[in-house]
Amino acid sequence: MFLFRGCLILTLVALSGAAAEPLRILATLPALHSWAAKVAGPDAVVETLPSASVGPHDFQFRPSDLRRLARANVVVMNGLGVDGWMDKALRNNSTKPGLRVVTVADGLKSQWILEVPELEVRSADKEDSRSGRSSGGRPDEHDHHDHADHGPNPHLWLDPVFARHGVSNILQTMVALDPEHADGYRRRAAAYLDELEGLDSEIRSAVARLQDRRIVTFHDAFPYFCRRYGLELVGVVEEVPSVEPSPRYLTELVAAIRKSKVRVVFSEPQFHPRLVRRLAEDIGIKVGELDVLETGTPSPGFYVEGQRRNLKALEAALR
Ligand SMILES: [Zn+2]
Numbered sequence: 342m343f344l345f346r347g348c349l350i351l352t353l354v355a356l357s358g359a360a361a362e363p364l365r366i367l368a369t370l371p372a373l374h375s376w377a378a379k380v381a382g383p384d385a386v387v388e389t390l391p392s393a394s395v396g397p398h399d400f401q402f403r404p405s406d407l408r409r410l411a412r413a414n415v416v417v418m419n420g421l422g423v424d425g426w427m428d429k430a431l432r433n434n435s436t437k438p439g440l441r442v443v444t445v446a447d448g449l450k451s452q453w454i455l456e457v458p459e460l461e462v463r464s465a466d467k468e469d470s471r472s473g474r475s476s477g478g479r480p481d482e483h484d485h486h487d488h489a490d491h492g493p494n495p496h497l498w499l500d501p502v503f504a505r506h507g508v509s510n511i512l513q514t515m516v517a518l519d520p521e522h523a524d525g526y527r528r529r530a531a532a533y534l535d536e537l538e539g540l541d542s543e544i545r546s547a548v549a550r551l552q553d554r555r556i557v558t559f560h561d562a563f564p565y566f567c568r569r570y571g572l573e574l575v576g577v578v579e580e581v582p583s584v585e586p587s588p589r590y591l592t593e594l595v596a597a598i599r600k601s602k603v604r605v606v607f608s609e610p611q612f613h614p615r616l617v618r619r620l621a622e623d624i625g626i627k628v629g630e631l632d633v634l635e636t637g638t639p640s641p642g643f644y645v646e647g648q649r650r651n652l653k654a655l656e657a658a659l660r
Pocket residue numbers: 398496560561562582633635
């Protein structure tokens with residue numbers, strides 16, 4: 342009897358898969374973390390790499406991050422370069438056999454992707470620095486910033502319609518890797534896709550009621566959002582993420598703000614808005630705050646709550 346009971350328990354453990362590790366998902370952004378967590382529910386573990394205060398533009402791997410990567414079954418990325426450090430880490434480090442990488446950009450048509458514009462000011466500054474270097478002797482091949490001047494703008498996640506696309510990509514991968522929990526993943530994903538559709542129509546009708554649609558943001562994170570809802574992005578304060586803009590660039594920006602009669606410049610909650618405040622005081626316009634959802638403590642509600650806060654900020658500034 343004793344022996345029999347032991348066998349039965351072992352068999353039940355094997356059948357139920359209780360001994361199996363839950364699916365481990367690693368996201369490169371808190372926004373993507375919240376999408377994956379909504380689908381995962383209690384059936385999978387979701388972690389994020391960049392810490393609460395360091396965004397994807399400035400991220401550097403620490404040994405603890407590599408340990409997280411080593412135990413992940415799924416990596417959820419945005420793609421388009423903003424989390425290119427993950428591509429490098431995946432090439433250079435050991436990962437679990439069968440690891441799947443899913444990106445928000447997977448399956449998006451190339452004509453939907455926006456390019457980072459090459460601004461006149463930026464080319465002029467580059468000419469300056471080039472001539473400066475050549476007079477000093479051998480050009481230093483490392484002396485260039487690693488943010489792309491050209492190429493795709495990566496901030497797909499701020500468009501709720503692309504968020505639905507990203508959630509579908511995540512769902513497909515989770516179902517393929519963990520069919521045992523597929524029903525739960527599908528059910529929660531369907532509910533979340535509805536929630537995101539509701540968010541999309543809420544933003545669409547609120548923005549349609551706004552008197553004014555012209556905005557300036559801190560860094561170039563909102564072109565997809567603006568295109569989706571018909572806002573006019575007149576300019577950005579930080580021409581290159583995490584790089585202090587040059588005086589010449591700011592002069593051009595002020596001229597553009599005056600020409601387009603922009604009434605508000607949006608900073609980001611994560612950044613010290615001294616530069617933004619000074620700029621706004623100089624021109625006599627308002628300061629608002631839009632969250633790019635690149636940093637912060639991730640939670641399942643993080644994405645939708647952040648978008649709602651942003652919508653309130655837009656309504657307060659532009660009505
Ligand atoms: Zn960004």
